[in-house]
Amino acid sequence: xxxxxxxxVVSGLVASLNRPGGxxxxxxxxxxxxxxxxxxxxxxxxxxxxxxxMLLNPNNPQSAIDSGNTQEALRxxxxxxxxxxxxxxxxIDAAFTALSELKIGALLLIPDPLFQxxxxxxxALAARHSVPTIYYTRTxxxxxxLVSYGASFAEMYRQMGGxxxxxxxxxxxxxxxxxxxxxxxxxxxxxxAKALGLNVPPSLLSRADEVIE
Numbered sequence: 305x306x307x308x309x310x311x312x313v314v315s316g317l318v319a320s321l322n323r324p325g326g327x328x329x330x331x332x333x334x335x336x337x338x339x340x341x342x343x344x345x346x347x348x349x350x351x352x353x354x355x356x357x358m359l360l361n362p363n364n365p366q367s368a369i370d371s372g373n374t375q376e377a378l379r380x381x382x383x384x385x386x387x388x389x390x391x392x393x394x395x396i397d398a399a400f401t402a403l404s405e406l407k408i409g410a411l412l413l414i415p416d417p418l419f420q421x422x423x424x425x426x427x428a429l430a431a432r433h434s435v436p437t438i439y440y441t442r443t444x445x446x447x448x449x450l451v452s453y454g455a456s457f458a459e460m461y462r463q464m465g466g467x468x469x470x471x472x473x474x475x476x477x478x479x480x481x482x483x484x485x486x487x488x489x490x491x492x493x494x495x496x497a498k499a500l501g502l503n504v505p506p507s508l509l510s511r512a513d514e515v516i517e
Contacts, residue, residue, distance in 0.1 A: 306330035321482045331483035333455045339374035346438045353409035357386040360414035370414045400429040411437040445493040455485035489513040
């Protein structure tokens with residue numbers, strides 16, 4: 305079984321989402337489709353920001369798709385968008401230095417395993433440079449980041465656990481549709497927002513699945 309952030313049909317893992325074929329099934333987080341949602345969250349929190357940056361790993365082919373959808377959403381709002389690259393921890397440091405030089409008002413993190421493993425570094429840099437950053441999973445705001453919007457991994461793993469039970473009882477993976485997120489989470493770290501001098505609008509707070517104080 306697999307869990308990925310891109311389209312398993314495009315990547316060749318399965319024949320289709322409904323009928324995987326072969327001997328494999330799993331879950332897709334459809335991360336690329338959530339970029340525009342994160343843009344909406346960002347501008348609800350930061351309505352007056354004009355210059356925005358995206359941080360992505362150029363070595364990850366999926367990043368082009370994820371960032372493309374996000375850039376389209378920014379263009380629709382007539383916002384200036386900068387793309388910053390980082391493929392190792394040293395380049396992450398350099399990217400945040402560039403943010404200060406460009407006078408960027410907010411940062412959108414494009415999903416990538418490197419950024420997940422460098423979570424503590426990224427959250428610390430965002431605080432040090434006072435850059436409001438929008439993340440893609442709750443592990444960032446629970447570690448001190450500002451806000452995240454993304455699929456609930458806990459719910460996805462629960463669903464996958466159900467699939468494991470079915471397979472143990474004799475079901476064929478090829479007959480089990482690829483799981484897609486059924487629950488999405490908005491998590492806000494109010495303490496971090498206050499440290500950045502941000503007032504989180506009540507409309508955003510009321511929709512949050514978790515508010516960290």
